[in-house]
Amino acid sequence: DFDRAFEEVKPAFGVSEDELQDCLSQGGIIHYSPYIQNILEQGSLIVNQVRDDPAATLYTGVLHGPPGSGKTALAAKIALDSEYPFIKLLTPNSMIGFNEAMKIGHMQRIFEDAYKSTLSVIVIDNIERIVGWSAIGPRFDNAVVQALMILLKKQPPNGRRLLCLGTTSARSVLQQLDLFEHFDTDIAVPSVNTYNELAHVMQGSGAFDEQSLQQAIRELQENKHNDRVGVGIKRILKNIGTARQNPGDMPNEFARAMNKSMGESNIQTNEYS
Amino acid sequence: DFDRAFEEVKPAFGVSEDELQDCLSQGGIIHYSPYIQNILEQGSLIVNQVRDDPAATLYTGVLHGPPGSGKTALAAKIALDSEYPFIKLLTPNSMIGFNEAMKIGHMQRIFEDAYKSTLSVIVIDNIERIVGWSAIGPRFDNAVVQALMILLKKQPPNGRRLLCLGTTSARSVLQQLDLFEHFDTDIAVPSVNTYNELAHVMQGSGAFDEQSLQQAIRELQENKHNDRVGVGIKRILKNIGTARQNPGDMPNEFARAMNKSMGESNIQTNEYS
Amino acid sequence: DFDRAFEEVKPAFGVSEDELQDCLSQGGIIHYSPYIQNILEQGSLIVNQVRDDPAATLYTGVLHGPPGSGKTALAAKIALDSEYPFIKLLTPNSMIGFNEAMKIGHMQRIFEDAYKSTLSVIVIDNIERIVGWSAIGPRFDNAVVQALMILLKKQPPNGRRLLCLGTTSARSVLQQLDLFEHFDTDIAVPSVNTYNELAHVMQGSGAFDEQSLQQAIRELQENKHNDRVGVGIKRILKNIGTARQNPGDMPNEFARAMNKSMGESNIQTNEYS
Amino acid sequence: DFDRAFEEVKPAFGVSEDELQDCLSQGGIIHYSPYIQNILEQGSLIVNQVRDDPAATLYTGVLHGPPGSGKTALAAKIALDSEYPFIKLLTPNSMIGFNEAMKIGHMQRIFEDAYKSTLSVIVIDNIERIVGWSAIGPRFDNAVVQALMILLKKQPPNGRRLLCLGTTSARSVLQQLDLFEHFDTDIAVPSVNTYNELAHVMQGSGAFDEQSLQQAIRELQENKHNDRVGVGIKRILKNIGTARQNPGDMPNEFARAMNKSMGESNIQTNEYS
Amino acid sequence: DFDRAFEEVKPAFGVSEDELQDCLSQGGIIHYSPYIQNILEQGSLIVNQVRDDPAATLYTGVLHGPPGSGKTALAAKIALDSEYPFIKLLTPNSMIGFNEAMKIGHMQRIFEDAYKSTLSVIVIDNIERIVGWSAIGPRFDNAVVQALMILLKKQPPNGRRLLCLGTTSARSVLQQLDLFEHFDTDIAVPSVNTYNELAHVMQGSGAFDEQSLQQAIRELQENKHNDRVGVGIKRILKNIGTARQNPGDMPNEFARAMNKSMGESNIQTNEYS
Amino acid sequence: DFDRAFEEVKPAFGVSEDELQDCLSQGGIIHYSPYIQNILEQGSLIVNQVRDDPAATLYTGVLHGPPGSGKTALAAKIALDSEYPFIKLLTPNSMIGFNEAMKIGHMQRIFEDAYKSTLSVIVIDNIERIVGWSAIGPRFDNAVVQALMILLKKQPPNGRRLLCLGTTSARSVLQQLDLFEHFDTDIAVPSVNTYNELAHVMQGSGAFDEQSLQQAIRELQENKHNDRVGVGIKRILKNIGTARQNPGDMPNEFARAMNKSMGESNIQTNEYS
């Protein structure tokens, strides 16, 4: 199994398996739609190519989709399932308040560590945050963008192989920055869109019995504005938590929370909605 | 009662109960409208969820409304009523003249302290001031905005739970900065709008007898421009203070002051008016 | 009397009574129009409220008007007449060449000193200069603006009371910067506008006998462009000085100087003209 | 032969023959079109002129073309084939995170080293990355641009001769920056455009037998959007690698990958497509 | 006489009489037009007022006019003729390469020195250069502009009197910067405009005999584009120098040089032409 | 002769005769057109005036023209022929990577050295590069521009005389920067424009016999787009070098190279073409 296999090849330098595990909620990945399996399979193909194709010593892909759609969780899952000896998360969380030089230094150290392993995967999470993007201006850390561009194209040293998986909720930002085309491939991660998918997520959460599930769904569908769900799985799981606070009235409570989320996702001028 | 309960769980690291208490005037919260109770109940629900829902280890909300509408007082009230062991105010007042790095360091320290407690609430007051927003340019401390974005989304360490309550008089600024959508929920705080509500505030202040109250209200309503009040409770309380300086002519004095405030709130191109 | 009263309460930390006295010319305030008395009374009301109203622990007002209209002198007069134990002038003159951090440090020290006294008044003179405003760009010290915004809203510590009186010749600049609405009240200071008022100032200066006064006024009125005076008292007093250089021809000399000043004030695209 | 010749003249200071060799994949240059030979011949002419023409002590040329078209490989090939005693690669890869001063220092050191040899070639790879270009703003390291402009025009010391070969995927950027006209000549590097050329590349890769080659080509041509290939050789070689992962279904797998690449190159608003 | 008077009152701290003398060419001021006398008289009036009017402890004026019209020479003349004990030139020449802080420090030191004398005059030469103005951007040293604004309005200490004379070829720049209105008065300095005035200058230079003078003028007037001269005295004196190089053909040589200067002054989109 | 004369007056401080000599190719100046002589004579006149006219202690001129037209060579020639004791080249080549302060320091040192000699000439080469001009933004080192403006107008100390000769390929840039009008005179340097001039250059190079010269010219003229040459002498000399590489086919090779250069000079939106 994976855990054992992993233990065996664990190299001396830092592996952030735990950090990546933290990106997955306890319930793990819920296969609420065939897309999910499809995404994981695309990931698996890339993982294999980097491991096996002598020419593919560097491969880069970016997962993009609306906020909370599960990009980080899916990238983490692909990375953890790769069973590569070096697995690392590059996240804005550990660079709060870093200036450009510190960010670049941090990134370079992670890539240098990766170059020491024969087979490595780096998850570059939330790229718009890593580059400090603000739409007003617009402002961003150009030196960090440039460093990313170079690192995403720089061949690892002889005999080493590297897979980079980025995530972003702002594809158009990455396109404007010319960062998007620096990835070999891109993988779209959707929201939960149909009521069928929503029901799947509710079942997967284990919080509803069949009757209250149906009741909640019915209530949502009565609202004529709600022709599709269009809410990320992350918020749906939060809303289930909120509903759980009111055990006597879970379906209503959940419907109320979902209605608000769905309203917001309608208003948001999000590029993915 | 609260004070005792609080004493018991007081942790070693800094708790700014006093600082938050200072945000409430001596008269406390005046329930001049059902909205006020409603806001406090929304706060209470969130407080409970963060305490009880195993999945909701991080919850963030922002109180927004016109200047002086009572956002800070209400956020402080919710925080103080939470009875959480860690309660902290993050305010621009203690960051005057800080550069971006110092601001971020200060914020990080407060969040680090919060992460040490099992259950914490941080009030992030006057966010447009924390990020140094000026409409001319526009200018703002982008690194501070980025740090806030990350901190508002970063999961506390295992077993720790965190509630963040922001306040702002500039919702549209937060929206432009993409900060608004980084909060899980938002709570609108209104001005005092009807004459009924105004009368309620006047009674709550204990400064007027019934007759002088009616006289002042009548005087205000005679001004045909004054179809609604539209003044924040903070200024109303200040105006009551001004009127008190002239005990012989309180109703007139108060009406005069209110007329000026109501005129200004008509002119102001404020997004909430 | 004031001088004695003041002596008695003089606190240990710096009081800039002299500095404020320097803002008044030797002739003192000339009551050339009822507006002047009205402004001083508005000031006096505020002074009383801050001293007496338990709720008004912080009050802020801004005097605004065309260049040389007497804003600084009137603010200084109000402050000196307040008989508060702590009186301080915050002026760009003592911050020449300061960078943002130094300016903010200087301002903070003055406010800290004020917070040590039970009752304090700070005159913040020439705010557009303190914040380094230039219309080209526009450019300004944003950190200084932010610090001012916070200081103007920050409650003094328990038991301390603070009055802040700002002055500016650029109300619209302060409005653009959102600084204007950070003051509780604003007081407009006019130019000398009617020939009656001008005659009043000339009398007050003691430089003209009745005949030469009338002669000068007549001469000015003959110029059909001069339907109103529209010149600040500061320049009028300077022009009287210039005329005095030519004792033989004072009325003409004065009229000539005034004509030039009035021409300029017509041309200037000043927001107050 | 080249290797021996090179060994003999190897000077003391750094020669990055290996680094340049790394720019060529193991299969080397595939002559999929007469253009390739033509480019190499143009390079050879310049190489000879710098070696032999007493007046041409400095010659500069830039290879430009769409991403992945083989610019770096061709520049490296020309440099390696020059048999000059000093061969050096100036690449953004070794300047990640450098600030302007460090970049310029690094560049100057390389040019100084070159000036010490009687005959030198410097490959300046990926110039848009060296100058840190971002289209948003636009932003770039102006001091680096200026330094490049000067270095590209500065005569080597007496008796020394220098050839500079730049590469870029962003000709229009270099033109906007006035850098393009600082080169004596420019050489266009095309994508693989016809199906004939594509077949040539596939053969050259040695991965396909004749039948599967034809099958893949046929499949691609059936897609009516695919009237021309328009994909850089770099990606084509990557796609061959991907197809190789699925030995049972190589033609299909390759066609699928190529279809995606061709779609992207249609969408991309690239100046070369 | 002046020299002796000056010696007697020479204070310890630096007086730049020499520096100011250098601003006058050996021929001194040529009174080619009544304007010149008029300018000097205006200066003299101000000089007297600052010396004698008890209220005029600070007076500021700015000389403005086209390039080379003699602004610096005239300001120097007024200052030297003032016979004030403290005379100082504040010039960009001694601040080459100074950053904002150094410039401001230098200016402050000069003003501080002036404040030590009972009666002082400071010539602030070429203000657009002191503030580092460039029309592209536009760019300028805002902190220097702010410091100048404050210094031009700051009262000298008790008993001290100060006259400031600025010069500029860019009145509209000073107006844009709001610096122009910070001067109490402004004095326009014209070009040499009529052929009469030109003849006057030529005579004053002592380089022409009557005949060659007439010949040169005639030659210039034959050019129908030359309806007015419109050239600053500085260049005219330079042109006379050029002509002198060719003693055999002075009138022609001078006419040729003048024709070129007059052509340029026609083309220049100068605000004064 | 010049060499001896020069030796005799060589001052202690640095004279960059060699550096200037390097700006002239071995063939020296080719008089391909009467313009060339004319430019040198204009230079000679100025050289004489600075040496002899007591009033002309400072004279500045700028040579401007299309890239490669020979500006630097001609300025160097004028300077070398001046036989002044101090001759110095101020070139961007020796300021690569300098920041503004370093550039200004370097320039000041050169001017200071010049001020030590009684008679000096400074060639300020490639001014647009010295000020770091980039059309995007536009960006430039404003402090360097300001320093140049001041240095170009600053009188040398008593008894010293200075001639400054600038060069630029970007007259309009210097005009935008207001630098152009800071020169006393400007001298235009043309491209090689007629086929007659081209033939002259070819002869001057000594590379062609009469027949091959005619053949090359004829071939060029057959191309109907080539009504005028419009190529700088620098490139023409380079093209001759290229042709020389192919001795068997010089006329054709030269025509080919020239055709390309002439095409480029047609396309270039250069202000001089």
Ligand SMILES: Nc1ncnc2c1ncn2[C@@H]1O[C@H](COP(=O)(O)OP(=O)(O)OP(=O)(O)O)[C@@H](O)[C@H]1O
């Ligand atoms: N099918 C699924 N795909 C992704 N995540 C899932 C799925 N099923 C359950 N989850 C859970 O949903 C959550 C998705 O959150 P995640 O942080 O990955 O979203 P995100 O798109 O990265 O959000 P953000 O836009 O804030 O970065 C995780 O807790 C994950 O464990």
Ligand SMILES: Nc1ncnc2c1ncn2[C@@H]1O[C@H](COP(=O)(O)OP(=O)(O)OP(=O)(O)O)[C@@H](O)[C@H]1O
């Ligand atoms: N119902 C109420 N809601 C809020 N504040 C109330 C209420 N009743 C009384 N108050 C008092 O009114 C004042 C509200 O001021 P507060 O500073 O909270 O307003 P604010 O909206 O945060 O102002 P600002 O826009 O300046 O930040 C406090 O002193 C509070 O104690």
Ligand SMILES: Nc1ncnc2c1ncn2[C@@H]1O[C@H](COP(=O)(O)OP(=O)(O)OP(=O)(O)O)[C@@H](O)[C@H]1O
């Ligand atoms: N009624 C009056 N109001 C104000 N100032 C008066 C009055 N009568 C006389 N003065 C004198 O007029 C002068 C007014 O100058 P002051 O500096 O106060 O004007 P200001 O509006 O602050 O100018 P600025 O716009 O330059 O800041 C002072 O010397 C003051 O003593």
Ligand SMILES: Nc1ncnc2c1ncn2[C@@H]1O[C@H](COP(=O)(O)OP(=O)(O)OP(=O)(O)O)[C@@H](O)[C@H]1O
């Ligand atoms: N004819 C060819 N021309 C160029 N490269 C070829 C050719 N045949 C095979 N190759 C191989 O194709 C690859 C081309 O990649 P290269 O990095 O040179 O492209 P590039 O245009 O520089 O890409 P980028 O735009 O990313 O800088 C190299 O591995 C090279 O060895």
Ligand SMILES: Nc1ncnc2c1ncn2[C@@H]1O[C@H](COP(=O)(O)OP(=O)(O)OP(=O)(O)O)[C@@H](O)[C@H]1O
């Ligand atoms: N009537 C005059 N007015 C001014 N200058 C005169 C006059 N007659 C002779 N001169 C001489 O003419 C020259 C004028 O040059 P000056 O530097 O004062 O001009 P400027 O306007 O300051 O030039 P710039 O615009 O370059 O600053 C001086 O050498 C001065 O001695």
Ligand SMILES: Nc1ncnc2c1ncn2[C@@H]1O[C@H](COP(=O)(O)OP(=O)(O)OP(=O)(O)O)[C@@H](O)[C@H]1O
């Ligand atoms: N008549 C001439 N004028 C100028 N240069 C000539 C002439 N005849 C021959 N030359 C040679 O031509 C070359 C001209 O190059 P130079 O560097 O001076 O041109 P430039 O205009 O300064 O170029 P750039 O625009 O790149 O600065 C020099 O090598 C010079 O010796």
Ligand SMILES: [Mg+2]
């Ligand atoms: Mg994520």
Ligand SMILES: [Mg+2]
């Ligand atoms: Mg508040």
Ligand SMILES: [Mg+2]
């Ligand atoms: Mg004032």
Ligand SMILES: [Mg+2]
């Ligand atoms: Mg490349």
Ligand SMILES: [Mg+2]
């Ligand atoms: Mg001058």
Ligand SMILES: [Mg+2]
């Ligand atoms: Mg040149």
